[in-house]
Amino acid sequence: MTSTPSDAPDNKPLDFIRAIIEEDLQSGRYERVVTRFPPEPNGFLHIGHAKSICLNFGIAREYHSVCHLRFDDTNPSKESVEYVEAITEDVRWLGFDWGEHLYYASDYFDRLYDFAVQLIRMGKAYVCHLSADQIREQRGTLTEPGRESPYRDRPVEENLRLFEQMKNGELADGTCVLRARIDMASPNILMRDPVLYRILRTTHHRTADRWCIYPMYDFTHCLSDMIEGITHSLCTLEFENNRPLYDWVLDTLDTPCHPRQIEFARLNINYTVMSKRKLLRLVNENRVDGWDDPRMLTISGLRRRGYTPASIRRFCDLIGVGRRESWIDMGVLENAVREDLNESAPRVMGVLRPLKVVITNYPEGQTEQFEALNHPQKPEMGTRTVPFSREIFIEADDFMEDPPKKFHRLGPGREVRLRYAYLVTCDKVIKNDRGEVTELHCTHDPASRGGSAPDGRKVKGTIHWVSARHAVEAEVRLYDRLFTVDHPDMDREKDFKEFLNPDSLVVLSGCKLEPSLATARPEDRFQFERQGYFCPDTRDARPGRPVFNRIVTLRDTWKKISGQT
C-alpha cells in the first residue's frame, strides 16, 4: 500500500492533528489513515460531536480513506437502540458516509473476552473481590500511592476459573471485577490496577442477555481501534490521562497494530450547555420540547431549527482544532448559517407583527401583480409575482408616531417605499381607545409604480408588506439563546437551569405572509426580507396551518443605532 497524499487545501495551515498525520505518513509510522467516530448511544449528538465528526470524516475524505462509525456500547444500563438510530441519522444528515464500516464494540465482546484471558495468562490481570468502596479506598489519592489488593497475586488458574465464572453468570453483580495488574503506586491514577470487566446483569440492546459481564472503556476502546485497523484515534482532552493505559493494553497484548491516540480540545459555546447529561436533564424535566427542540444545540435541534448541514460543516471549519480550552461565541455559529443561507435562500415578504394600512387613493377591489426578485444578487434564481391591493399589512415596527430623525421608515407625513410596489405617504393615524395605533391611512403615488418616482426623488426607506386579502396566515416561532448568561454551568452555587432564558421562545400567531409561502415544503428555507431566515417547522406545520421557525435573524444595524435589544 502506498501513502495517500492529502487533499486538504494547501492555502490553509494544517491543524496540529493533520500535521501529525503528515509526519506519520512521511516517517512511515503508518502507511495509510483510518479514523473512526465512536459515540456511545446514550443520548443525542450535539454540535460538539459535529466537531469530532467533521474532523474524523473530514480527514478520511482528504486522504481518500474511510472513517468508521462505531457505537461504543459497553454500558447497557444507559444505552438504547433509539439513540443508535438518532445518531446514525444525524451523522448521515451532516453529509458523511461510513460505507460498509458500521461497527459496534459489542460485536467484539467475544474477542475482548479472549484478550482478557490472555492478559490473565500473562499474569497481567486478576479477579479482585474487593467491593467498589474498598477499591476506591485503596486506590490512594492524588498525592498518596494506592495499596495493592489482597487478591493481586492470585494464581493464574484461579483467576481463569473465577473470570469464567463471572462470564457464566455464577456470581452476583458486584461480587468481583477483573483488574489489570499494573502499578498501584503510579502517579497516574488510571494505571493503579484499573477495572477491566464488571458483572452487570442488564439486557443489552444488541447482545440481549448473552453477556453478564461487560468490558470497561479503557479495555474496549483501544482494542476496538486495533481490531478495525484504525491508525489515528482522535478523542477529547479529558482522555489524555487514559492514553498510557490505552498504550499499555496494546503493548502488553500481542496485537498486529497500534493506533495512535491524539487528543484535542472539546467545543464550548457560550450561552448554552453542551454535555449530554445536562441536555438530557432539560429534556427529562420538560424545560425544552425534546432532544430536537430548535433551541438546543443538538444536531436534531439544529436540523429542526433550519440549520443546513453545510453551515454546520462550515462552522466546524471556522473554529479549527487545537489543544486549548476555548469558548466559541454563539455568533460564529449564527454567522455560518447566514453565510450559507444568504447564498441559497430565496427572498420573500412576511409581516410578523401586522399593522393594517389602507391606501385611500387606491381603487377598491383592484389587484395588481408585481414582479419580485427571488434573490436580488442572483437573477438566475428567477422572479415571482406578489399581489397588491388597497389594504395591506406592514410591520408594526416600521411605523413610529414620533420618529427620530434617523428613522427611515414610516411616520406621520413621511414617505416610504413599499418594496416592488409604490411610494406611499402616511396621512392619518388611527388609534383605539387605549391610544394604540391600529391602522394607518396612506396615499400612494401612482406614478411610482414599481417603487421609483419619475421625478427621481430619493426615498431612503423601503419596507416590506403583504396584501391583506391575499395574505397567508401563519404562526411564527422566534428563538433566542437558551440561557441568559455566557457560562450557565459554571456557577458554583446556582444550577444551570436557573439561567434559562424565559424569552428563548416567542410564538407569534396571526403573522401575514405573501401567498407564495402557502406551498412551502419542509426542506425549504427562506429569507423573510429585513427579518431573517425561516423554515417550516417539520413537526408542527400542516397544510393549511403553516408554522415557521426563525433560523437566525439578519444582521441588524438599526437595532444597534437605536439602542434596542
Add this chain to the structure above:
RNA sequence: UGGGGCGUCGUCAAGCGGUAAGACACAAGACUUUGACUCUUGCAUUCGCAGGUUCGAAUCCUGCCGCCCCAGCCA
C-alpha cells in the same frame, strides 16, 4: 503540596530563531428598491510574568504565576 496538559487582539486562531497571517466581533466610510448583502479602511511595538542565551526570541533555556484534566465496577 502526585501526574498529565494549556497560556498569542474582546473571542477563536496562524506562527516552529529573522523582526505578529486570517476569521468573528468592534469602529468609520462607500453602495443599496432588504438599515441585509457587498466593498474600503482601522483594530496586538506585542505574544501569562521575570530573568537568560543570541546580531536578532512569541519561537531556545531557567524560574515563577494562572487555568484545565485524573481518586466511576461511566464513556
